[in-house]
Amino acid sequence: MKIEQKIVVSITFNLGLILLIGLFSLQDLNLVLTKLRFTAIADELNASFLEMRLSEKNYFLYQDAAALEEIHGNLERTMSSIDSASADIASAIGNQNLKTLKVYVNGYATVVEEVRASRLRGSDAQDRLRREGRQLKDFSEYVTRAERDRVQGIISSSKRFFFFSFGAVFLLALGVSHFISQKILRSLRAIETVAKAISAGNFDTVAGELPHDEMGTVLQAVNSMSEELKNREEALIQSKKLASIGILTAGVAHELTNPLNNISMIAQNYAEYYDQLSREQRIDLMSQVDGQAHRIEEIVRNLLDFSKPKEANLEVSDINETIRTALRLIRNTLEISNIEPKLALAEGLPPTLIDQHQIEQVFLNLVVNAVQAMGPGGTLTIATGFDAVDDQVRVEVTDTGRGIAPEHLPHIFDPFFSTKGVEGTGLGLSVSYGIIRNHQGSIKVRSAIGVGTTFVIELPRYHEPPRAEKAGG
Amino acid sequence: MEQHRVMIIDDERIVGDMAKMSLEQDGYLVETFLNGEAALTRLGQERFDVVVTDLKMKGIDGMQVLKAVKTLHPGTPVIMITAFANLDTAIAALRGEVHDFFPKPVKIKELKASIGRALEKRA
Numbered sequence: 001m002k003i004e005q006k007i008v009v010s011i012t013f014n015l016g017l018i019l020l021i022g023l024f025s026l027q028d029l030n031l032v033l034t035k036l037r038f039t040a041i042a043d044e045l046n047a048s049f050l051e052m053r054l055s056e057k058n059y060f061l062y063q064d065a066a067a068l069e070e071i072h073g074n075l076e077r078t079m080s081s082i083d084s085a086s087a088d089i090a091s092a093i094g095n096q097n098l099k100t101l102k103v104y105v106n107g108y109a110t111v112v113e114e115v116r117a118s119r120l121r122g123s124d125a126q127d128r129l130r131r132e133g134r135q136l137k138d139f140s141e142y143v144t145r146a147e148r149d150r151v152q153g154i155i156s157s158s159k160r161f162f163f164f165s166f167g168a169v170f171l172l173a174l175g176v177s178h179f180i181s182q183k184i185l186r187s188l189r190a191i192e193t194v195a196k197a198i199s200a201g202n203f204d205t206v207a208g209e210l211p212h213d214e215m216g217t218v219l220q221a222v223n224s225m226s227e228e229l230k231n232r233e234e235a236l237i238q239s240k241k242l243a244s245i246g247i248l249t250a251g252v253a254h255e256l257t258n259p260l261n262n263i264s265m266i267a268q269n270y271a272e273y274y275d276q277l278s279r280e281q282r283i284d285l286m287s288q289v290d291g292q293a294h295r296i297e298e299i300v301r302n303l304l305d306f307s308k309p310k311e312a313n314l315e316v317s318d319i320n321e322t323i324r325t326a327l328r329l330i331r332n333t334l335e336i337s338n339i340e341p342k343l344a345l346a347e348g349l350p351p352t353l354i355d356q357h358q359i360e361q362v363f364l365n366l367v368v369n370a371v372q373a374m375g376p377g378g379t380l381t382i383a384t385g386f387d388a389v390d391d392q393v394r395v396e397v398t399d400t401g402r403g404i405a406p407e408h409l410p411h412i413f414d415p416f417f418s419t420k421g422v423e424g425t426g427l428g429l430s431v432s433y434g435i436i437r438n439h440q441g442s443i444k445v446r447s448a449i450g451v452g453t454t455f456v457i458e459l460p461r462y463h464e465p466p467r468a469e470k471a472g473g
Numbered sequence: 474m475e476q477h478r479v480m481i482i483d484d485e486r487i488v489g490d491m492a493k494m495s496l497e498q499d500g501y502l503v504e505t506f507l508n509g510e511a512a513l514t515r516l517g518q519e520r521f522d523v524v525v526t527d528l529k530m531k532g533i534d535g536m537q538v539l540k541a542v543k544t545l546h547p548g549t550p551v552i553m554i555t556a557f558a559n560l561d562t563a564i565a566a567l568r569g570e571v572h573d574f575f576p577k578p579v580k581i582k583e584l585k586a587s588i589g590r591a592l593e594k595r596a
Contacts, residue, residue: 257556258485261577265491268581273498288487 002213003180010176014169021165028158035151038092041085042144048078049137052108056133060126068116075109093143101143104136187215191222203230255299259292266292302431312355312438316462319352319359319393320345320384326363327382333368338376341367344383352393353462358435362443365428366397366455373401373453392441392458399454404447412445476502477592478519482512482538483527483554488579492525495581496588509533513541520546522595523572523588528555539570550591554579 052071059067082089082105090098111132115125190206197204205223210216266285270277277285327334327341334341363382370380381398404412413433436443440460447453479501481489489505496503504521506512510533512526524542528535539551550572553565565571572594573587 254556257577261556261579262485262487262491264578265487265581269491269494272495272581276498292487 017169034092035147037088048074053133108132108136259295262292263289314353316351317354322359326360337371342381346385350461352459362432365432370399374399391461395457397455400452403449477522478502480521480524482506484530509538523591525552
């Protein structure tokens with residue numbers, strides 16, 4: 001359900017509850033009004049009964065014949081007012097009580113009629129009249145009192161009902177708004193995480209099933225924005241590459257000029273002094289030519305690697321083996337620079353799914369950088385380990401070189417950024433960065449001037465896919 | 474015959490080696506350096522008849538070498554080698570500060586001819 005619908009539903013529900021409470025209260029109020037109307041009638045009746053009793057007393061004490069007529073008149077009025085208000089009375093005290101009242105009134109009327117007709121004055125008639133009169137008055141007073149008590153009861157229970165039901169409505173509203181705001185906050189936090197990742201250049205998306213509400217729509221928008229940014233970034237890198245072909249051409253021309261010049265100068269001397277040269281000298285010159293040719297080949301290959309990222313050829317591999325292979329390739333350079341690499345390779349590392357050649361290339365780039373940063377005699381340390389929390393295999397390449405200036409750190413992975421002047425193409429780290437990224441890994445750097453630099457590579461651990469049951473037959 | 478001293482500075486080892494090989498055949502005394510720092514130290518100790526230097530080097534570059542030579546040994550001609558001819562070298566050459574300049578790839582015979590002319594002019 002959408003948040004808007006949830007809010008509308010919860011508000012409607014609460015309003016409904018309040019309305020229901022109002023209806024109940026209105027009913028209570030009507031009941032109280034009915035009862036009050038009855039007590040007004042009852043008071044009137046009680047007054048009439050009292051008057052009748054007084055007339056009764058006058059009749060017996062003072063032999064006042066007119067007193068009987070008064071009782072008779074009073075009774076007539078009382079009966080007619082009971083009849084006219086019978087609906088109200090019945091709804092207040094119930095039909096049974098109304099019937100009982102009528103029975104008492106009729107009983108009293110019968111006795112009064114008998115006394116009036118026969119002009120009786122004996123103690124027998126007096127007793128009957130008094131008994132009937134008292135019964136009528138007592139019953140009437142009892143009913144009135146009971147109804148007053150019930151009115152009190154209704155009012156106080158109505159008060160309690162109000163208190164509890166409004167409490168319940170309040171708590172319900174509080175609970176629902178808390179639930180909805182928690183839901184919104186959770187989604188906002190997910191967005192915050194992604195936004196932070198995006199601003200750090202990591203185009204992540206919100207994982208897991210998205211809620212089917214407005215936040216879900218927002219999260220989906222954030223996800224598609226992230227995807228779009230990722231695509232744009234790739235397009236941007238590609239166009240950056242194209243735009244820098246001009247710069248690259250100049251750079252490559254410059255790079256190639258030196259080995260070409262070397263070959264040319266060797267060739268000139270070789271031709272000029274051919275007769276004076278010993279066999280060994282000739283071989284030495286030609287092997288130098290070969291070395292320079294390799295240098296050119298290297299430049300061209302780097303250039304191709306940069307301009308045409310190849311499809312990765314992924315194999316399940318032990319990263320320690322890849323490091324050892326890379327070191328074998330660069331052994332000469334290390335020996336010339338008098339650098340003995342220190343290896344701290346963790347035993348029993350989980351496997352990774354990598355393109356051997358590409359990852360070797362990354363290590364070669366890092367080691368060459370380290371050697372160039374240190375000069376002869378520095379310490380190069382390569383350590384591996386497994387981060388169980390992130391499920392990542394980690395490689396740290398540390399040198400004791402001159403370090404990277406803090407203002408250069410953010411740019412070292414940019415294409416064509418180089419602090420090495422003529423020695424670097426500014427492509428090594430950029431290519432490495434691309435390779436590690438294609439492996440769903442990360443490459444980070446920390447450096448301190450005069451202390452050294454550490455590159456940290458993290459690659460996801462390879463998980464054997466669950467073996468599918470072979471279908472029969 | 475008096476031997477002329479030639480200093481060659483280039484961070485490409487082969488440039489120095491090949492120039493030295495050829496120049497020594499012609500009877501020059503040649504010293505090669507792979508960077509400006511070592512060359513300037515040597516220039517403080519010894520006067521050279523001609524200095525041949527690469528322009529673009531890490532640390533002390535060709536232009537700084539040129540300035541140092543003009544200060545230490547004002548009469549000594551400087552020949553510039555560049556992997557990439559640029560405006561600065563051309564301007565310096567036109568001002569007469571640089572005796573000559575050669576873009577790579579260098580023709581050794583032309584370089585030697587230029588050194589010969591520089592020595593004549595100086596003499």
